[in-house]
Amino acid sequence: MARAVYSSQFAAYQGSDVPAPFAVPTDNVAVIREVDAYAEAALGYFQVLISDDEIAPQVCIASLELSGLVTSSHWEGRVVVPGGGYIWFVIGTLGTSYSAYCGGYLLANASGS
Numbered sequence: 001m002a003r004a005v006y007s008s009q010f011a012a013y014q015g016s017d018v019p020a021p022f023a024v025p026t027d028n029v030a031v032i033r034e035v036d037a038y039a040e041a042a043l044g045y046f047q048v049l050i051s052d053d054e055i056a057p058q059v060c061i062a063s064l065e066l067s068g069l070v071t072s073s074h075w076e077g078r079v080v081v082p083g084g085g086y087i088w089f090v091i092g093t094l095g096t097s098y099s100a101y102c103g104g105y106l107l108a109n110a111s112g113s
Helices: none
Strands: 007-014 028-051 059-081 086-108
Touching: 007 028, 059 086
Parallel strands: none
Antiparallel strands: 007 086, 028 059, 028 086
C-alpha cells in the first residue's frame, strides 16, 4: 500500500539566531531535498551538516556562499538521515537581512514490511 509523502521544513532562519539542530525522530527517516540562502548584502556562508546521532562526527552536505549585494544561493539533492540522526546548521556571515531554509521529506519507517 502506498504511503503519503509530505514535505517538511527542517529549519528556517531569519535574523541573527542560528536554528537549533533538527533531531530526526527514531521511527522516521529524513530526506534533505533543498537548501536556500538569501542576503541583501553579505560576505559569508550557510552550511548544513548531518550526523548519525548527537555526538557523532558531522558531515557537511551543503555549503552555500553568500557574497555581494542581493545575493542568494541554492542546493538541491537527496541526502538521507536515519532515525535518531541530526541535521545541523552553521552560519558565518557579515551583512544584513539574512534568511535560509532547509527542507525535504520526513518518511515513516515501515514496520513489518
